[in-house]
Amino acid sequence: MANEEHSETEPETKTGTKTKPAEPVDDLVATRHAVTVDGQELRYTATTGRIVLREEVLTDGTFDGLKPKAEVFLTAYTLDDADAGSRPVTFAFNGGPGSSSIWLHLGLLGPRRVVSGDAGELAPPPYSIVDNAETLLKYSDVVFVDPVSTGFSRAAEGEKPGDYHGFTRDLESVGEVIRLWTSRNGRWMSPKFLAGESYGTTRAAGLAAHLQQRYGMYLNGVMLISAVLEFGTLDFSPGNDLPYTLFLPSYAAIAHYHGLVPDRSLEEVLADAERFAAGRYPNALAQGNRIPADYRAEVVSRLAALTGLSEDYIDRVNLRIEHMRFFGELLRSRRQTVGRLDGRFTGWGADYGSETPDRDPSMNAITGPYAAALNHYVRVELGYENDLPYEVLHWDAASNWSFKEFEGKQIMVADKLAEAMRVNPHLKVHVASGYYDGATPYFATEHTLARLQIPAELATNIETKYYPAGHMMYVHEQSRIQQAADLGSFITNSANR
Template identity: 50%
Template structure:
């Protein structure tokens, strides 16, 4: 294939990595698809990127056939679905010119399964997943001789949670040190996205994305509609200042203070003042999705709030479905992967390829009973031990699943030292959770990815030889 004018000859390898106990007892088969550039004689100069999605319960299909791999699902430039039966094309924005890559499906996603006689629930939890995916990465690096390659992880959504956990686990368990971690639509601290009674943290952190969504749908006052980024700066300052303070004061707010917050929340969200009062200043994401365009009979998407859908009726509290997931991307990606793997890669398997489902539920969070999972500390520890570890955080302005402001908050409160903060880079795109379905964002991501790999390789090549 051709990327940035360069012809890349590559080999695709697909199959299973079998997880075993040390005495050789099989436990599970991890399905993978790997792409390696041909003609590379020195693997020390060829990066290797280990890639997965999230869920929990998602296969790696989204990053595989949406952004990083050599093929991508064909959609409109905005990200609208084209007519079935769908198609895919060569991905001229693939990262294959910069890095080899392997896409890994956690147990019970994709074609990955526990072996006969083993309970798949033993892999369905935070700690269990980190251990099994860590072993799969170690096994691939060992079997395919990639220990000397520069090493990267790339995860999306819960895959960023996994990547942060793996950054410390791989380092401490196997002394497997990384050069970079790519966090696409990042969520490291679950408290930032749980709308529980008594947890007011999500409300100010989601507010800028509510404002971006209202801006996109032209629901804001004229002065706020002029420029998205200028508007978001104003909203961010309000969210961290007056709004956060008001939530902390709770019922101790004066009537004047309360009405001031009502007026500004209405101004920044496009929702009525009466509705803001009904929420007691606390706007839940799913209710926002239903309320913003209720008068027009439309709901907005959670994964990508640019998209709209219609429910059976308009009286519900929350949407019946996510128009940016069920109504947009699931069908094309499922059709593409199932055809591509069998017809082109010649991998014959009659199992259903589990794209994104509930077979891993309930997910085991026993490691954080009575508290929220927060893996930011795992990433901080990895960065403290490994001062060369680079972290790239990719955020979509219209992502209501993992809002950009929550990711910023997480990194600003995780206790990074100044020298560590220099190793973190945020980039932003006018897209949603799967930011690559928006073609202008996909093109920009490729440029940003090139910079990451170029910078890391430049640092490696400039290191003094002793």
């Protein structure tokens, strides 16, 4: 049964002998629904539950059956009576690593969405869930995938969950889910897309190449929401000055939002910050202790004007504003911290002398609404029962994620995305960024895209969109509506039908 957890011990017969535990089986549940979009009723089937991933067992080089290795939770929405050959399908997931797909599912793409509120106007418990008139289902079937250890997904009995908490095994398992679903539902001839958010963009870029190489599955498009394709752009480690410059425009946007860069529009502030971050600022950092005193004073003054921080603070951190320090320092005089995922959100700390915030107020604001909505929705509306806790975020997976494949090298997948585009010149890429995102800043994404190793004629395959919001830009209502339209247009224009 779907609501039974694996037993810690094998059952015993009357004679005291142990029986072999039953192998796990798919426990999918299908229900029928309808949603009204642009005055038109869309009838669809929701299929949710866990599918079992298996691997071949070889004995002395001979095939000896299939062994369960993981049970992966997914929710698939398919439009009723649609032509499978022309109907696009999108495989969606979030990141973390260690995150379920709850955010894209109930925040942006699915036919139902949670009402969570926004910065300064958070919805109170117990929250609500409503029809999503901007659902991606208007343009594409959607399959939401929860990687192993997230959501209701688990490693099979006898398997080590940690084996899936790493770059390659994650790609292989999610890729296997995509292959199985595509094959079982007769969708190999459908236009196919990936939609990933945050580390999900790392996964999506890797999958674009993996699916081509492993299965010969060529995609029509990849949607990268709050992208991270080159981890060196975000790594504030000693000797790496790149993040200090790439985060600057986002710092300026957040400071402007909180009224610390007055009498200028957001567009003016961003343009000024981008020019400085691309010119005199990196030049000043590169000079180190050789920088002339008057040049250094000029940089201190410019940084203070752009970020809302004091000149004294910028001088004390030697011109290098680390992002977690920024979130704790910006509104210290107001005894508030600002969000990392979304700098529009503010919160309170236990200690206002602390160098960095103890929690992310933007994450705090959305976790409750999304968790309540998902747990209600899958059980009450989709009819799926499971007594396992739904792991919104699996912190152990996140903190112990393995990048052993990159040992001694920079962690990056931009090269894999570029390879996928060179092999499949029809592959289109959509990149979405929020100006107030302090986790994957838009200027860092631009830096990576500008250095993508693709021929000039493929540059037009990439489109970029920007929103006055944060990492989950769809938390902001106007951004959500615009982003839904942008994604729909991207799919329509990339389906090649």
